[in-house]
Amino acid sequence: MHSKASAVNLLLSLNARRQRHLRGFVFGSILAGVILLVGMQSGSFEQSAGMLADVILQKVHQQTLSQEQYLQWYVFSELRAPRMLMAMFIGALLAMSGCAMQGLVRNPLADPGLIGISGGAAAAAATALALINHFPELEAGGQYLIAFSAFIGALLAVWIVLIVARTPAGMAISSLILAGVAVNALAGTHIGAISYMANDDALRQITYWTMGSLGGVTWSKVLFVGALSVPIIALYMHLCQPLNLFALGENEAQCMGLEVNKYKRFILWLVAFSVALATALCGIIGFVGLVVPHIARTLFGADHKYLMPACGLLGAILMLAADTASRALFPPLEIPIGIVTSAVGAPFFLYLLAKQKRGGAIA
Amino acid sequence: MLELEKIALYHGATPLLNGLDITLKVGEFSTVIGENGCGKSTLLRCIAGLHSHYSGRVALNERELSGWNTKTLATQRAFVNQHNQVQFAFLTEEVLQLGRMNQKETLAQSTELICQVAEQLSIGHLFGRDVRTLSGGERQRVFIAKALVQLLPNAKTAKYECAFEGKLLLLDEPTSALDFRFQKAMMDVIKSYCQQGLSVMCVSHDMNLVLPYANQVILLANGRCLAQGQVCEVINEQNLQQCFGVTPTLIPQANSVPFITH
16 A cells, blocks of 8 residues: 555656656747847847848738848848758757767766767868868869768768777777777877868868858758758657666666667767768867756756757757857857857866866766 | 576686576576686676677577567566666666566556565655665665566566566675665565566575575586585585685574574
């Protein structure tokens, strides 16, 4: 009888927690909406929500727009709306990749860049930028070449890391991390060599690319990323339970019926693919994959069933806020978004390390 | 229900297990005893499927381990490690809920079963606590509870008196972190599950604690089986001297196994 009563109590507390998390998701969505509204109005071109609403209504009723209204519509529909949507997709992808990576290696200080993804992408993008600068005939399809090279470079780096970390008994996480360090160092050397040989223009472009940017985002890019993000996010949601098991340890996960090596490979390739996609289109945007899972864990707990969607939502919110800040802080100057995320993320990372050093557990 | 035939496992040229033949029957409590490094935990890990490069045959319910679907096997065989570390702030009930992940049942059904086991192991008060903040003994009880929860049949068959028939629980030093009270309480609970058909293989150094509960004792030395059988057949000065290299003193006790001391 006593266990029946405690079962009812436990069920009530589980339901209360679920309700609390659902309220958190609703609040997060409202916050994202508010930042979207602020973001639409921020930047070197001033645009108020009221005026924008008028323009949108006129456009819906197919009324002719004045020149000023047309400019308003253009800035909203062709510049700000696609980049804000892109910010949300990229933020969600990076944060969910970080969450999966931390869950897999059982380390809250892990980041997708750990296995060489960003390094590989940057090395390949730097090569492409130098080539484009050297052969002007490549300039026509330049941005596609850079994105494609970065994507392939990221996957190639992960492939090398996975080959090195493979042992007869499966994949060793410690070897994986060490191989990632080596590949990152190699990529750094490659970028250094190219930067040394490149002319001023190429050097500037390489530096700018590694800072990450949402400038130049078009609707076609947004649709492309959006179409790929939906199945990727669905796959991340499918990984919630396996990641919960990984948190108990690989042996425990295996005894619970999880095919550990198969899932390890799958998670790593999914992380590689999503981060490669984000990096190829927007350059290196650091610390989102590291910091967002921490904030999400503090707010939603460690169960990946809630943590994973929370990371998606918070990643989108953080990137939206960073994009708005990058345009609003020093208009008409636009700060590369990677600088904004790193400026917020790096001190937070140091705080986490200091907290761990003092003996406190990291959430 | 568990058959091991000629199990051998080498680390380089060093034999960790050397031709072990072991059989475990339904509802039997078997305890594995031996000096440090003799292969006790390695044996459990082979049966738990954590070593794949052994030679020989391990069969559970007459089917080789490799022939089982991994998820079905997880509902038939559970393993409790001596040390359990959880990363991230998982709550006690979240860890226990993971034990039910291979069952098709509602949250209410799984919660009822979890609370039933939690009450038996006196861990109900730990609900809502971050597992990382629990003491070693509390965490050990939580993980033993998780293993039992993992093996519990679903709510429809849970009340059947032989609900655990054909299920195997592997325990590596399950009482190493437990206090005087919970050592005995834990063994009593596990033995009560054996009466419902659960077979248990338990590695322990605390012979005086586990031997009264054991139907079978396996004495290991250098990866070989030195002796195997009932407590009265296996536990004697000669076997223990051969196993540990020291001569023990066996103090006979009325209606129980002898008390072993130095």
